[in-house]
Amino acid sequence: MQKRVAAIHDISCFGRCSLTVALPIISAGGIECSVIPTAVLSTHTGGISGYTFRDLTQDILPVAEHWQSLNLEFDAVYSGYLGSFEQIDIVTEVFRRFRKKDNFLIVDPVMADNGVLYKHFPSNFPTGMRALVRQADVIIPNITEAVLLLDEPYKEGPYTREYIEKLVRSLSRLGPSQVVLTGVYFDDTQLGAACYNADKDELDFIFARRIEGYYHGTGDVFGSVLVAALLNDQSLSEAVSMAVDFTVKSIARTKQAGTDIRFGVNFEQGLLELAQKLNPIL
Ligand code: PXL
Numbered sequence: 193m194q195k196r197v198a199a200i201h202d203i204s205c206f207g208r209c210s211l212t213v214a215l216p217i218i219s220a221g222g223i224e225c226s227v228i229p230t231a232v233l234s235t236h237t238g239g240i241s242g243y244t245f246r247d248l249t250q251d252i253l254p255v256a257e258h259w260q261s262l263n264l265e266f267d268a269v270y271s272g273y274l275g276s277f278e279q280i281d282i283v284t285e286v287f288r289r290f291r292k293k294d295n296f297l298i299v300d301p302v303m304a305d306n307g308v309l310y311k312h313f314p315s316n317f318p319t320g321m322r323a324l325v326r327q328a329d330v331i332i333p334n335i336t337e338a339v340l341l342l343d344e345p346y347k348e349g350p351y352t353r354e355y356i357e358k359l360v361r362s363l364s365r366l367g368p369s370q371v372v373l374t375g376v377y378f379d380d381t382q383l384g385a386a387c388y389n390a391d392k393d394e395l396d397f398i399f400a401r402r403i404e405g406y407y408h409g410t411g412d413v414f415g416s417v418l419v420a421a422l423l424n425d426q427s428l429s430e431a432v433s434m435a436v437d438f439t440v441k442s443i444a445r446t447k448q449a450g451t452d453i454r455f456g457v458n459f460e461q462g463l464l465e466l467a468q469k470l471n472p473i474l
Contacts, residue, residue, distance in 0.1 A: 208456025209409030221420025231275030
């Protein structure tokens, strides 16, 4: 049976993040990807000014209700960038409606990076997001989002193993049994993710070589590969390895080409390789 995911993110019409990344990557993994757009923007909000922003808060529940009337079911629900504070409760409700015994809910608590909240996000957004995270089976915060969820001060890296271990354990106590923390580094040569499986009490670190520069949309590239790999029955640490590898290769290609880092990464030229890894038939 082909698997199906519902992806709840914004559409940034230009700039390679959120749904314009999730759709092709999840599809390349052989997974059917349905979408609930949270907002439509002309571009993402990172380092670009003058963008349009159409809030779709009022459309989310009607979409979900229509889907329910068709008896649609999802093997995973994957949420990312939300268009308003109100959407936190609405997405919690969508989760409640589509939760099944054998599916999983994955939350990327998109709201901040490098110690600061993204534009438009009110200071109480992390408290609201904590409520959504409590409903999730898997969460994929970066370090800034992790400390905001835990109401702790942000620290600059490099980090220690003990510090990262404490963060992922505290995050799993909020509810999710699987925590993937991105942006982890113990020195300046490597960067990667920690993945913690609370059921098995297993913590793994997956690193790759660090590439200088802040490339936009990499969190969504990472999360989408992770979702596609988990739905293809990869273990959490195997799925994280695939996501790290795909993201780093996309960054390396972009760096090589010298394109504007605000315009996202060239993940497109990695899709064939990803599809071959995830669809053994090919
Ligand atoms: O990649 C995260 C993201 C998604 N969507 C929008 C954003 C950002 C990060 O800045 O601005 C609109």
